[in-house]
Amino acid sequence: MPENDAQTPGGTPRWVKVFGIVALVVVVVVVVMLITGRGDHDPGRHTVSGDSRATALFAVVRQP
């Protein structure tokens, strides 16, 4: 893999720089999604039919 072996004058291979940039972009996208709420990790966020699932679950939780 000659492409992977390519070293820049500073000594860091090109593939490492590409990996680093891609990783940085992914991290930024995930952080932006978390901040804007699009990737909120509240477990119920991704359900197919939306808010009604909370009603169903909490109705069960409230039962004695």
Added chain:
Amino acid sequence: VIMPPHLRKLALTAHVASSVGWLGAVGAFLALAVVGLTSQDAQTVRGAYRVMEPSAWFVLVPLAFASLLTGLVQSLGTTWGLFSHYWVLFKLLINLVATVVLLTYMETFSFMARVAADPSADLGDVRNVSPLLHAAAALLLLLIATILAVYKPRGMTRYGRRRHEQRTVLMP
């Protein structure tokens, strides 16, 4: 500490088995996620989401930790080192990120299992896109780690180059 050859082979076997096993287990979760989203049978859909939590605790989490620990042994017990080569460093980061995300995701597995077990919950509420997205992302990450392990692309970190130079001076 450099391991003797027979121990190195054993450690490598353990690392490959746990890492590839983790990859395969994530593939099974991807299949479960697709079944949960697409099946027309209510029991199958509920079953898919209920089985995810115990399967994750008994398979994904142990394999993730086994992969991490055997990887640490493999890198520290051989000449590769943990911070000397970029490919080892990237594999470590991938493993750490995937393990932390998995552990935080256990709460979501638990939530989905509770909704699926609730007979009053609508099937649309049981179905969840989240496992599909997370399993696909995990599969991609673990595939990248596997490719790095097989190809071992060249490139030493600054620390690795310094260590290499010191060794060359000590043992010309």
